[in-house]
Amino acid sequence: MTAPHIVDPERLLREAIGEASPDLLRHLLQTVINALLSADADAVCGAEYGTASDTRTAQRNGYRHRPLDTRAGTIDVAIPKLRAGTYFPEWLLERRKRAESALITVVADCYLAGVSTRRMDKLVRQLGIDSLSKSQVSRMAAELDEHIDAFRHRPLGDAGPFVFLAADALTMKVREGGRVINAVAMVATGVNADGRREVLGLRVATTESGAAWNEFFADLVARGLHGVRLVTSDSGLVHV
Known part of the structure; x- marks a missing residue:
């Protein structure tokens, strides 16, 4: 079964999951955004972080942190720094509202219908990022799936009765x-x-x-x- 195409997943997630755990949506957004930033910076460098490659054109050099206000609350964005040159995530910082809407929608879609590489790849392309490898997209899908699965199966005993x-x-x-x-x-x-x-x-x-x-x-x-x-x-x- 695929995701609902008539129900608005963004609204459903914000109302239902937001009530379930006010921190959950913010945490999932932060996880996905920072994973995308890291993968996007790797693409700019020509090789994944910590990997020796003849195609590498730049080296990563830590992060600069900045707060990003979203409808789910303020999140900590870790923007990768390069040893030479600069990395600027235009898709996020200049088109924040569009990116935020796409990110919330895909998180809701993944919650309702399961995370897949295809859904993550669609999200990446919606944001205008077309340089990520299949392995990078697959890892992001797996990480998001892990967080969502933990929430869906979380114990209820301690919060009750x-x-x-x-x-x-x-x-x-x-x-x-x-x-x-x-x-x-x-x-x-x-x-x-x-x-x-x-x-x-x-x-x-x-x-x-x-x-x-x-x-x-x-x-x-x-x-x-x-x-x-x-x-x-x-x-x-x-x-x-």
């Missing part, structure tokens, strides 16, 4: 096997004893069935969900 649980599903269209079909994004939001709200899980399924919800809730319980006293959904209230 979650006394209240809200379950909802958003119907959307996805492209699968060359055709468009209906699917649902199931979202579970919990409120703990301190009144703090947190998105506990988000999963895309082909249909909103009892079996799909049971599987979704079983995963939440396996990750440590406990102490639930009241579950709400768009079909009413369920006391537990």
